Amino acid sequence: MTEAAAPSTPGRAIRSPALASHFHDLRQQHAAADLGLWIFLATEILFFGGLFAAYLVYAVLYPDGFLDAAAETEIVIGTINTALLLTSGLTAALAVKAAGAGMRRSVTMLIAVTIGLGLVFLGAKGYEYWLDLDHHLYPTSPEFPLAAPPAKLFWSLYWTMTGLHAIHILVGLGTWGIILFQTVRRSFSLTDNSRIRIAGLYWGFVDLMWLFIWPLLYLMGRAT
Amino acid sequence: MSRATQHGRDGNRPAADRRSLLPPLMPELGVFLALFALTATSVLVAFWSALGGLAILACLAIALVMAALVMTFFMHLRSAMAVMMLAGLAGVVWLAILFGLTMADYLTRPGDLGASMQTPVKAETKAEAAN
Numbered sequence: 001m002t003e004a005a006a007p008s009t010p011g012r013a014i015r016s017p018a019l020a021s022h023f024h025d026l027r028q029q030h031a032a033a034d035l036g037l038w039i040f041l042a043t044e045i046l047f048f049g050g051l052f053a054a055y056l057v058y059a060v061l062y063p064d065g066f067l068d069a070a071a072e073t074e075i076v077i078g079t080i081n082t083a084l085l086l087t088s089g090l091t092a093a094l095a096v097k098a099a100g101a102g103m104r105r106s107v108t109m110l111i112a113v114t115i116g117l118g119l120v121f122l123g124a125k126g127y128e129y130w131l132d133l134d135h136h137l138y139p140t141s142p143e144f145p146l147a148a149p150p151a152k153l154f155w156s157l158y159w160t161m162t163g164l165h166a167i168h169i170l171v172g173l174g175t176w177g178i179i180l181f182q183t184v185r186r187s188f189s190l191t192d193n194s195r196i197r198i199a200g201l202y203w204g205f206v207d208l209m210w211l212f213i214w215p216l217l218y219l220m221g222r223a224t
Numbered sequence: 225m226s227r228a229t230q231h232g233r234d235g236n237r238p239a240a241d242r243r244s245l246l247p248p249l250m251p252e253l254g255v256f257l258a259l260f261a262l263t264a265t266s267v268l269v270a271f272w273s274a275l276g277g278l279a280i281l282a283c284l285a286i287a288l289v290m291a292a293l294v295m296t297f298f299m300h301l302r303s304a305m306a307v308m309m310l311a312g313l314a315g316v317v318w319l320a321i322l323f324g325l326t327m328a329d330y331l332t333r334p335g336d337l338g339a340s341m342q343t344p345v346k347a348e349t350k351a352e353a354a355n
Binding site for chain 2: 031034035039043044045046049050053056057061063079082083089090092094097098101103104109110197200201204205207208211214215216220222223
């Protein structure tokens with residue numbers, strides 16, 4: 001029994017201090033963190049899925065009203081935001097790669113850029129919301145500019161889908177912010193970079209949802 | 225190789241390498257450029273008047289390709305264990321059930337599509353009452 005208490009088990013490499021006691025090795029530890037987040041993302045797919053299903057039903061029932069209503073969204077801002085999110089997806093993926101290579105300086109820089117791009121996204125989104133409100137494009141507005149009743153359904157979905165997505169961006173930014181702070185403070189070893197890996201997965205998911213929200217809310221109804 | 229890098233077992237890298245500002249940019253940068261090209265294509269398709277209201281279907285098809293690229297390269301499914309893909313797929317399967325059963329209802333209601341928001345039972349009862 002004394003052998004079990006020894007720092008290294010015979011026949012295996014010395015245990016890394018980053019390795020939690022209940023895992024066999026770091027690879028297993030990383031896989032457990034990744035799998036946990038992928039299961040969470042599966043539930044997130046269904047969280048957004050309810051809104052996508054609502055959109056599907058109403059777009060099939062009222063195609064004309066939806067095409068008219070969608071043509072009123074701010075396509076330039078929406079497309080700029082798509083570009084911003086794809087770029088932040090690149091920096092986040094590179095941050096995960098750099099973390100795997102133990103490049104702390106690179107990780108710090110890439111996470112900071114990712115956060116910066118996310119903040120610009122939210123800024124653009126806020127400006128867009130301000131424009132939408134200015135154009136009375138919210139379903140309870142007495143001066144709602146579109147005649148067809150289903151247009152209000154579309155605009156309800158617009159606010160809910162972009163709002164839920166913006167909340168996810170906020171959560172992602174908070175997560176990246178904490179990890180950036182910890183990276184600068186060197187409060188964790190890059191040998192266990194699970195927190196960076198799962199933040200990267202979450203950010204990738206937020207990217208994914210936007211890839212479907214963007215055509216549904218902004219590209220719809222332009223070909224007339 | 226990429227798996228070893230990702231899992232942080234690359235401890236033998238020279239210290240100078242670890243201090244450099246960027247990790248190797250490929251293939252992520254190439255994927256990023258492809259995603260930008262697909263974004264531009266999607267915008268062009270959306271404004272292509274020949275497609276009319278169906279342009280959205282083409283845009284969604286492009287979105288599917290972009291999503292696959294993001295998952296494979298930015299979310300590292302390329303080098304992940306199969307069980308991660310299964311977990312993600314489980315979400316997609318349940319989503320398909322959600323869409324499938326919902327549309328199985330709306331598409332089989334009586335009358336023209338969208339003409340009736342009544343459930344089949346209600347419509348039948350009404351028809352019987354009219355007789």
